[in-house]
Amino acid sequence: PAADLTKATLRLKWLPQTQFAGFYVAAAKGYYKDEGIDLTINPGGPNLLAENLVATGADTFGLSGGLDSVFAARDKNLPIVCIGIAHQMTPFVFVARADGPIKTIQDFKGKTVTTWFTGANHVLNAILAKNGIDPALVTIQPQQVSVTPFVDGQVDVITATRYNEYYTIKTRMGEEKLRTFVAEDSGITFPRDTLIVSETTAKEKPELVKAFLRASMKGWKDAFNDPKGAVDTVMAIAPTLDRAHQEFQLAEAKKLMVAGKVPEKGLFWIDMDAVKVTQQLFVDAKVISKPVDLAATFNTSFLEAIPLADRKP
Amino acid sequence: MTIGHSGLARLAAAPDAASASSAPAGPYLLEMKGLSKRFGSVTAVSGFDASIAPGEFVTVVGPSGCGKSTLFNIVAGLEEPDAGSILRFEGKGCHAHELLGKVSFMPQRDLLLPWRTVIDNAVIAMEIEGRSRKASRAEARDMLPEFGLAGFGDQYPHQLSGGMRQRVALMRTFMFKRELMLLDEPFGALDALTRTMMQRWLLDVWRQHKRTILFITHDVDEALFLGDRVIVMSARPGRVKLELKVDLPRPRSAELVTSPEFIRLKRIVLEAIEEEAMKSFLASGAAAPQTDAMPEVQP
Amino acid sequence: MTIGHSGLARLAAAPDAASASSAPAGPYLLEMKGLSKRFGSVTAVSGFDASIAPGEFVTVVGPSGCGKSTLFNIVAGLEEPDAGSILRFEGKGCHAHELLGKVSFMPQRDLLLPWRTVIDNAVIAMEIEGRSRKASRAEARDMLPEFGLAGFGDQYPHQLSGGMRQRVALMRTFMFKRELMLLDEPFGALDALTRTMMQRWLLDVWRQHKRTILFITHDVDEALFLGDRVIVMSARPGRVKLELKVDLPRPRSAELVTSPEFIRLKRIVLEAIEEEAMKSFLASGAAAPQTDAMPEVQP
Amino acid sequence: MSASPLTHPAVTPGGSAALRLLGPLGRLARGLAILLAVFAAWEALVVLFGIRPYYLPRPTVILAALVQTPAPYIQGFLRTLSETLIGFASGALFGIGMGLLFFRARALRELVFPLFIVSQTIPVIAFGALVVLWFGNTLFAKAAIAFYLTFFPVTVNTLLGLESVDPRQEALLRSFGASPLQLMTRLQFPTALPQIFVALRLASSLALVGAIVGEWFGDTVGLGVLLLQGMYTENVVSIWATLLVSALLGTGFYAAVAGAERVLVFWGAEQ
Amino acid sequence: MSAAPEVIAAAPRAGGCALQRGVLGIVLFVLAWEGIARGFHLPSYTLPAVSDILASIYAKRSILFTAAGFTLTEAVVGYVIGALIGVTLAVVITLVPPTRAVLLPAATAINSVPVVAYSPLILLWFGIGMPSKFVMVALAVSFTVFLSTLAGFDRVDRRSVDLLRSFGAGRLAILWRLRLPTALPLMAAGLRVSTVRAIIVAIVTEMLGAYGGLGWVIYQAVLQIDFVQVWGAIFVASAASLAFFGLVGFAERRIIFWK
Numbered sequence A: 001p002a003a004d005l006t007k008a009t010l011r012l013k014w015l016p017q018t019q020f021a022g023f024y025v026a027a028a029k030g031y032y033k034d035e036g037i038d039l040t041i042n043p044g045g046p047n048l049l050a051e052n053l054v055a056t057g058a059d060t061f062g063l064s065g066g067l068d069s070v071f072a073a074r075d076k077n078l079p080i081v082c083i084g085i086a087h088q089m090t091p092f093v094f095v096a097r098a099d100g101p102i103k104t105i106q107d108f109k110g111k112t113v114t115t116w117f118t119g120a121n122h123v124l125n126a127i128l129a130k131n132g133i134d135p136a137l138v139t140i141q142p143q144q145v146s147v148t149p150f151v152d153g154q155v156d157v158i159t160a161t162r163y164n165e166y167y168t169i170k171t172r173m174g175e176e177k178l179r180t181f182v183a184e185d186s187g188i189t190f191p192r193d194t195l196i197v198s199e200t201t202a203k204e205k206p207e208l209v210k211a212f213l214r215a216s217m218k219g220w221k222d223a224f225n226d227p228k229g230a231v232d233t234v235m236a237i238a239p240t241l242d243r244a245h246q247e248f249q250l251a252e253a254k255k256l257m258v259a260g261k262v263p264e265k266g267l268f269w270i271d272m273d274a275v276k277v278t279q280q281l282f283v284d285a286k287v288i289s290k291p292v293d294l295a296a297t298f299n300t301s302f303l304e305a306i307p308l309a310d311r312k313p
Numbered sequence B, C: 001m002t003i004g005h006s007g008l009a010r011l012a013a014a015p016d017a018a019s020a021s022s023a024p025a026g027p028y029l030l031e032m033k034g035l036s037k038r039f040g041s042v043t044a045v046s047g048f049d050a051s052i053a054p055g056e057f058v059t060v061v062g063p064s065g066c067g068k069s070t071l072f073n074i075v076a077g078l079e080e081p082d083a084g085s086i087l088r089f090e091g092k093g094c095h096a097h098e099l100l101g102k103v104s105f106m107p108q109r110d111l112l113l114p115w116r117t118v119i120d121n122a123v124i125a126m127e128i129e130g131r132s133r134k135a136s137r138a139e140a141r142d143m144l145p146e147f148g149l150a151g152f153g154d155q156y157p158h159q160l161s162g163g164m165r166q167r168v169a170l171m172r173t174f175m176f177k178r179e180l181m182l183l184d185e186p187f188g189a190l191d192a193l194t195r196t197m198m199q200r201w202l203l204d205v206w207r208q209h210k211r212t213i214l215f216i217t218h219d220v221d222e223a224l225f226l227g228d229r230v231i232v233m234s235a236r237p238g239r240v241k242l243e244l245k246v247d248l249p250r251p252r253s254a255e256l257v258t259s260p261e262f263i264r265l266k267r268i269v270l271e272a273i274e275e276e277a278m279k280s281f282l283a284s285g286a287a288a289p290q291t292d293a294m295p296e297v298q299p
Numbered sequence D: 001m002s003a004s005p006l007t008h009p010a011v012t013p014g015g016s017a018a019l020r021l022l023g024p025l026g027r028l029a030r031g032l033a034i035l036l037a038v039f040a041a042w043e044a045l046v047v048l049f050g051i052r053p054y055y056l057p058r059p060t061v062i063l064a065a066l067v068q069t070p071a072p073y074i075q076g077f078l079r080t081l082s083e084t085l086i087g088f089a090s091g092a093l094f095g096i097g098m099g100l101l102f103f104r105a106r107a108l109r110e111l112v113f114p115l116f117i118v119s120q121t122i123p124v125i126a127f128g129a130l131v132v133l134w135f136g137n138t139l140f141a142k143a144a145i146a147f148y149l150t151f152f153p154v155t156v157n158t159l160l161g162l163e164s165v166d167p168r169q170e171a172l173l174r175s176f177g178a179s180p181l182q183l184m185t186r187l188q189f190p191t192a193l194p195q196i197f198v199a200l201r202l203a204s205s206l207a208l209v210g211a212i213v214g215e216w217f218g219d220t221v222g223l224g225v226l227l228l229q230g231m232y233t234e235n236v237v238s239i240w241a242t243l244l245v246s247a248l249l250g251t252g253f254y255a256a257v258a259g260a261e262r263v264l265v266f267w268g269a270e271q
Numbered sequence E: 001m002s003a004a005p006e007v008i009a010a011a012p013r014a015g016g017c018a019l020q021r022g023v024l025g026i027v028l029f030v031l032a033w034e035g036i037a038r039g040f041h042l043p044s045y046t047l048p049a050v051s052d053i054l055a056s057i058y059a060k061r062s063i064l065f066t067a068a069g070f071t072l073t074e075a076v077v078g079y080v081i082g083a084l085i086g087v088t089l090a091v092v093i094t095l096v097p098p099t100r101a102v103l104l105p106a107a108t109a110i111n112s113v114p115v116v117a118y119s120p121l122i123l124l125w126f127g128i129g130m131p132s133k134f135v136m137v138a139l140a141v142s143f144t145v146f147l148s149t150l151a152g153f154d155r156v157d158r159r160s161v162d163l164l165r166s167f168g169a170g171r172l173a174i175l176w177r178l179r180l181p182t183a184l185p186l187m188a189a190g191l192r193v194s195t196v197r198a199i200i201v202a203i204v205t206e207m208l209g210a211y212g213g214l215g216w217v218i219y220q221a222v223l224q225i226d227f228v229q230v231w232g233a234i235f236v237a238s239a240a241s242l243a244f245f246g247l248v249g250f251a252e253r254r255i256i257f258w259k
Ligand SMILES: Nc1ncnc2c1ncn2[C@@H]1O[C@H](COP(=O)(O)OP(=O)(O)OP(=O)(O)O)[C@@H](O)[C@H]1O
Pocket: B039, B040, B042, B043, B044, B062, B063, B064, B065, B066, B067, B068, B069, B070, B071, B236
């Protein structure tokens, strides 16, 4: 039967961790094989861009950065298509000290805020804009690898993913010492972790794409139902990881993945309304030169071809 | 403390008197006529004439840079002389490059290959000729005792003393069995005592192997002790300044160097050389010496 | 072609006869009594006795490895002799290291510093003494002509010929004005002709500067031509084998080396050395030579 | 004449002979002792000054991490080792080949050499993404980076080594009638070997750098991956553990190349 | 000592004709590149045409030059610190011989870890600002300089040392007058090789986290899928390396005139 399997690869946006548990579970349990796919999961890294690797055909599927990188890629004419979105809401929060001077977004003025210039900065700018704050009044700096500057009080506000840095800060300072600012509170949603394929794959191998989505959903549902097992699966691949952190991460990932319209529409749903809002944000911020062809960029047909019951978490 | 001016004057007549008696009769193995060689604007050798009879041991002395090595390079086939030069080998005129592989050449240093054992260094010429490696090795092994290297066949050069290295180089030269051997200052790097030993030993080996040897040296004692004939070269451009037949009995023993006849010949050669050394010093463009005792031979 | 066995026999009586006449009278500048030095299991020098009077030119010859340089290192203060050795300098007993900075030492190579001009190389010792740089430079500049280096003061060593480099090294040694000068084979690296020139020139400079010189060489002609006295050392462990007074008139000229008296002295020294060279060859652990002419001096 | 070789001094000083015999073992023991001392001092320093563990963890903690989960480090070691080996071997062969080619074809060398030099000023990491594009997510992508860092020093030193042949030695062999091929195999290449090995020793460390950097471009196994993971999860203990394993790999590989050098270039660089 | 000088000699010198050929080689290479990129219509993420890269460099010159200045500052400051540390260590070992038994093995051990492997740790310790780059560059440079300087100090002829000792010179005088000048050529070779490494290490570290610099520009450009800019930054980095290398090489020839 191995001969009948179609070879394919999935390029993740980062190193193995439970943020991607569903894919690893699906692979470990043979769900991809059951769908006729011989899937290799390739981790990402700093300096690697899934969009690029998928566009050139180096990888079949990509779990790429987010809407920001999808738009940027289309803006640069990379022939990629988004076939699903994993995180339905903004995965970043902005963290300040609970006992510090920053109580509201308005207090960001005159303070030092660090963030990543790989997408999170757009969220920050949008939040500031929504709250009528001139970004020039805020000292925005690229963020360190380590959270230590924030813990040591050299930085007033730090950007954290809910599943990674937030955990580190929390364990070092205690959750009660922290105050978090969430994008959704300012009416902004920034979906991330997009699934992409090349235009060629989308056109020529729709069955492969559907099969991949089916198997991945199955994997994720298993991961949600048996988090311990899922963590085991991931830790088998990256044994140096911290188990408690990974368990926390999976729980957070689940929250992000089942948010928004997912309860009705199923996992990986592409909420075109949210997409349009986000695009406007980028056009306004001049991150992309012009609006992209949304119909060509986002293809929900693969998702829709899967029975809704299978999609629901 | 002077380069005796009287000496120079006395010498004026000497060369011809001496060289008159020096040419051996019979067919020559090697003849050089009007041999010249220029390098850019430097004329290294100019109008060099000499003939070597089979079985002869001819030594060549001359100031540094007078073209001795250039001469050897030509005879070994490594360098072509300038047009007009005549080179005859075994009675036939020839180009220098035709001599490649026909003359057994030993350069100024031992030039042993450090990654080869004594035996393998000795057989390299035969290896290049394409001879069977096994046979030539066996032959070399048999020759070791004669060259004072018995038991050292499988040592590497860095394990040998200077004198032994030199003997390996000589063995290599002897094993490349050619009628004519060119030895360019083979003992130049040895200390005086080792050198004396090696000279006596070389005469011994030469007597047994009956080859023709052309031998360059800086040392007048060495030239006289070894040679049937001594050729003194002029300062650059090198010509024959003096040819001197050495009529000392063979086999020669260590005491010879203190014999009156040896001393007489030495005086003749020394004066010829000193004149040339002085010339070469003046030609080097330096100002006249400030004290009366600082002539410089090397340019 | 033999290391004359008759020679060895004849020599047996010679050393004492010769050395009887050799000890100069008067207070000595340097006295060595029972000087010994071991390196691990190798005894380099053992029971060396000699005394040097002020103003004397003493030459030392001996087979390679017999401990000549070791001796110099001790006298220069670089190495302590073994317990029991007696060292007296200017009439007072002393440790070797107390001689550091008190003796003017010239090692086997010129060891010029390539980044210093001739002048700056010459004044390095004075610089280390802490003398004014300007004054010592001026002094050096004045000495240039005497050392045949006029006009070369600002050249760098790589621009000089071997003979000139050697003269710079000698100038450096002379400028470190100490009563006793130790010269370790200063001309060993020069070709035979340059060497002869340098010897004559050195005698000239020595005559003018009136220093005490202890001079190592391998070359018997050189030892006799230069020295008031020749010390022949035995094979390792080095002792005094022969002390020979050289009663040749000064100033000495080039012709001296072919004079009968010189030849007579040379024969004595040669025989003493040959006996030692033979010993040192036998001691090196090799079996008896296969030919009668392959003794090996270097270990 | 069954004489002992003359360079082995007739009588070897007893003490030093014993030392020499003990040499490798003794040096190893001394090295281990120093290592232990360093670890002890480090441990004491951390405990005494109460250094925070995410600045500097105690060595016992690091060793414990290694012992508790040895698998990733062993796998990483093996994976990085194979990438290094492949990159090193191909880089060395290519470098020597180019050296020989440049030696024989002077015009080609003058044409291409400046490009080689420029190529070495390009930061490898900038290439990482491209290499993954060109070679895919394979072991060879990493090996390619190791190769890229390796070949140049080898080329340069091969060329210099070949050019350092004593012209008199060449003249001697020519006077025996040697052909160009005979000259190359019997004289030029062996002469260049010591120089080539100097470059190979340097290249052994560079190849390891290349492999580790290469692993930063999307891989699951390897020391580079462990480093990145440690960095982004702020797992300082894991970073240190990986550093120790890298040191082991680096030292081991270097020692292997140096050992090969000692066997192959037994006559030493100077002659 | 076991630390052999690992310094690769400089590339063979080029004569006049060789220079022309070298320029010709580069021109041919650029033309071939341009031809391939244009001829096969390669997308910019595979291989952009040289002309596009040059145009982009011109267009983004202020960004690139600022970044290059940033990177050069990191590289040069780290380089100077590293060189000073390297030379100081070698001097200490030479003046106080007992320290050799400790310092040399420690240095060799630290050096056996590829420098890039330290970067995660250094970034965690020193942050993503310039200090972490200084440390990384200094780390990379100091070992090369240390080992080559020490090899230079040790290479000095024992007989020369004895000569100066016989003049009554002490350790310091011997170091200053003899060992240092003797070591200069090897030191210089180490310093020259280190220039290129300094810049590369600065860039590599920047790519893992920085506020600016060529590595940061490359990182950003990769994320924005702007491969023409990636190449532009690589070109500028390469030019900066060559300039730094050339400068140090020039200084070396001025100082070590006697070779
Ligand atoms: N290939 C060459 N190119 C240019 N000049 C050369 C070349 N070979 C020799 N010469 C010059 O020719 C002259 C004679 O050199 P040669 O080596 O023959 O002298 P020599 O008598 O052997 O000297 P020595 O006694 O020092 O060995 C010298 O001035 C030398 O510089």
